Amino acid sequence: MFHLLGGTARFNEIRRRVPDVTQRMLTNQLRELEADGLIIRKVYPQVPPKVEYSLSPLGRSLEPVLLALKTWGDANIDLFAQPSDEALA
Amino acid sequence: MFHLLGGTARFNEIRRRVPDVTQRMLTNQLRELEADGLIIRKVYPQVPPKVEYSLSPLGRSLEPVLLALKTWGDANIDLFAQPSDEALA
DNA sequence: CGGTATCCAACAAGATACTG
DNA sequence: CAGTATCTTGTTGGATACCG
Numbered sequence: 001m002f003h004l005l006g007g008t009a010r011f012n013e014i015r016r017r018v019p020d021v022t023q024r025m026l027t028n029q030l031r032e033l034e035a036d037g038l039i040i041r042k043v044y045p046q047v048p049p050k051v052e053y054s055l056s057p058l059g060r061s062l063e064p065v066l067l068a069l070k071t072w073g074d075a076n077i078d079l080f081a082q083p084s085d086e087a088l089a
Numbered sequence: 090m091f092h093l094l095g096g097t098a099r100f101n102e103i104r105r106r107v108p109d110v111t112q113r114m115l116t117n118q119l120r121e122l123e124a125d126g127l128i129i130r131k132v133y134p135q136v137p138p139k140v141e142y143s144l145s146p147l148g149r150s151l152e153p154v155l156l157a158l159k160t161w162g163d164a165n166i167d168l169f170a171q172p173s174d175e176a177l178a
Numbered sequence: 179c180g181g182t183a184t185c186c187a188a189c190a191a192g193a194t195a196c197t198g
Numbered sequence: 199c200a201g202t203a204t205c206t207t208g209t210t211g212g213a214t215a216c217c218g
Contacts, residue, residue, distance in 0.1 A: 068157040
């Protein structure tokens with residue numbers, strides 16, 4: 001959902017921004033969010049297919065939560081970072 | 090973690106506040122939070138046993154997130170409520 | 179009181195191949 | 199491009215019994 005805060009995004013666009021997510025799982029998650037009414041899935045009937053995802057009003061109502069979470073994550077990113085070669089050098 | 094915002098709580102106290110959680114799962118979750126450094130588990134060596142849980146400094150740093158989430162939940166509680174007999178009457 | 183230990187059915191999810 | 203379908207393994211969590 002973070003990636004939809006800025007507006008709409010296409011499937012592979014989201015996928016590129018979330019490395020290590022399989023296509024299957026991303027599809028599942030997006031469908032679940034849609035079923036929960038948090039995001040909107042808009043299909044453009046054209047070839048090649050184009051599908052745009054965006055936050056629904058309910059999804060946007062979560063913005064404060066998402067931002068609070070992002071703030072925390074940014075402040076504590078070192079907790080998740082693996083010690084890199086460079087950091088050790 | 091919500092239930093630790095106010096201070097410390099004992100095992101069965103938390104359990105009572107989270108209906109439908111099995112003992113096994115609550116134990117698992119608490120141990121995981123402890124392993125992640127988010128809560129502190131304090132055991133009092135006495136009979137009968139007494140174990141108190143509280144937020145660690147890192148856990149407390151999540152307070153803004155937890156509160157944002159709670160605010161959202163309170164505002165949207167109707168989304169989760171099952172239609173009761175009374176509401177239908 | 180606050181757990182463990184064990185068993186087991188159900189579900190989740192990776193890999194892979196295929197499609198309009 | 200944005201998915202499905204299928205197979206297969208791994209993990210989750212409920213039920214139940216027991217413990218210091």
